[in-house]
Amino acid sequence: MAERVEIKSGDKAHQEYLLILDAFRRMVYNYENSAQRLEVFDDIISLRASFLIGRALTGLRIDFDRALEILQSKNIHLTEREELERDTLVAAIDNLVDFAAVEEVAMMQELPDTLSLAEMETYELVCQKYNETYAETENAQVLHSATIAAWWMGISMDSIVTFNTQNDERVRAWHQSFDGISYLKSEFPPELIPPIEWACRCYLTSDGYGSVFGSILKPDFKGKVNPVFSESLATGGRIFSKAHVYFAISVPVEVEAIKLRIKRKFGIA
Structure with a gap:
């Protein structure tokens, strides 16, 4: 059976961007408070990761609750198909959490060291570039990869x-x-x-x-x-390999902790 994937945009992606934009604005308003800035940056990474993971689950045809059930099973009492799904979920989530984190770090690196509320519109354009313009294409790639992966699991090795x-x-x-x-x-x-x-x-x-x-x-x-x-x-590989320019970025210790926290929620770290 053919797996045809048309890359489309829609209101969903824009609504997701608006959620990140709201968090981004809060981060700018609290930029001088390092603790609050980090807390809101955590929210931004978590949102972006959740949107990417959502595309992967859609492509894999697995809903969120079922994904958690499979991941938390630790391969106990799983069918062969479920074991494949678990391995694929782990690969996808691990990669997409990493990707979301470095993407938002890349965004932050485009902002000046000192922010002025008078320049909020300029900062918002940076946020939009990463979290709507780039994100639309990235989301489509994730959906395509996951859709192919779901189809791949359904055919025999001698096909x-x-x-x-x-x-x-x-x-x-x-x-x-x-x-x-x-x-x-x-x-x-x-x-x-x-x-x-x-x-x-x-x-x-x-x-x-x-x-x-x-x-x-x-x-x-x-x-x-x-x-x-x-x-x-x-x-079982990555959707976005280490060749992506984002992965050349040095990730601060605080962001590594954010990544670990998100992955632990899914039981993969």
Whole structure:
């Protein structure tokens, strides 16, 4: 069955941004109070992480309560499918909490050391850039990755999996060059599991009739796939790899503590 993912925007993303914007304003108002500033920054990271995780759960077709139940089971009395879901949830949440934290640190680094309430509109533009403009694309990537991962869990290891593009005028040429390429699921390169680029709309199918050319010659895709997407949630990897520029940022000890607190809520730290 094909997994077609259209990247769309909507009111939900804007409403999420407004929640972060409200917290951001509170942080600016309390900027001189380091304790309050950190407390509100914790709220900002927590909100961004929750929105990213929400997209992952939607793609995986697992609701929040069921996700917590699976995560808290510690692999006891789980079916094989549930074990796969647990491993995928752990990989997704761990990566997305890390991503949310470094994204908000990146935002903070664009602000001046000393803030003036008279410049609030300027600061809000920085907040909007990270938490609405960038976030819209990032959210779509998470949803796409998780949707593919859910489909991937449902096919057997000896299935033939085929890479597909949308075959329209919007498809990038190098994506189109891999259209129809097939591998056994057990041999399918994580780098070619969509998304392989920002705003990628490619998808996978498994019908048992793959391309012999693709299966035997294994075309060279190294250096073409965006390194940010060189791993795949479907195979237990990260949605956003360490190649993302955010991950080059040094994270303060206080932010590491925030990350740990969020992960512990899900039982993964």
